[in-house]
Amino acid sequence: MLIGHYSVAFAMKRFEPNLKLWWLFVAVQFVDILFTLAVFAGLEDFHLVWELPSNPLDLYYMPFTHSLTASIGWALLGFLALRHTTDLSRNSCVLIALAILSHWFVDLPVHRPDLPVYGNQLKLGFSLWNYPLLAYSAEIALLLGSVVYLATHSSSQHRKPLYALGAVLVLIQTGVTFGPVPTAKLVITASLLINFLLLTFLARVVDVRQNA
Ligand SMILES: [Zn+2]
Numbered sequence: 001m002l003i004g005h006y007s008v009a010f011a012m013k014r015f016e017p018n019l020k021l022w023w024l025f026v027a028v029q030f031v032d033i034l035f036t037l038a039v040f041a042g043l044e045d046f047h048l049v050w051e052l053p054s055n056p057l058d059l060y061y062m063p064f065t066h067s068l069t070a071s072i073g074w075a076l077l078g079f080l081a082l083r084h085t086t087d088l089s090r091n092s093c094v095l096i097a098l099a100i101l102s103h104w105f106v107d108l109p110v111h112r113p114d115l116p117v118y119g120n121q122l123k124l125g126f127s128l129w130n131y132p133l134l135a136y137s138a139e140i141a142l143l144l145g146s147v148v149y150l151a152t153h154s155s156s157q158h159r160k161p162l163y164a165l166g167a168v169l170v171l172i173q174t175g176v177t178f179g180p181v182p183t184a185k186l187v188i189t190a191s192l193l194i195n196f197l198l199l200t201f202l203a204r205v206v207d208v209r210q211n212a
Contacts, residue, residue, distance in 0.1 A: 036193040044063070058114070
């Protein structure tokens, strides 16, 4: 999934309003952010197979970021790091750890069987990506549902920035699903990372607006 991951962030923000949305935005995509860095470092890799529906990604090697066991490890590491280096409450740290772990489970329905349980073994994925319209609709439905859920529990002046952020997310997903795909692997990887950073920045803007 791409923007579907952020639905977990919006839902958790409703659950713990004091938690900054941008922390949650980093957490739900932490595994993918690591993946882009691992690809740049040559530690993980993917092939481009242009016949594949939805996207050309054949994610054949991502044991360090996207295996279930690694995801549990990243979540635990996130919890311990935040607990010891920030003044976030225990609940907030638990929620951020769960947001990191959520990535694997939200990826599971859409990915082709490329999500390892451990190492590069026992790969799972329910392949919704093979049905592009269904996969796209699932991303949009999850995202819009969570934005509306959070917005209806926010004050009226806080709703606008949330809806604006939701609209940007929908635009990005629409562009990724139906727009042209760069032909170079490193350009795809870089544009993913830029998207994650841009969206984190926009979530930070929403946080600032909420505290204004
Ligand atoms: Zn992922």
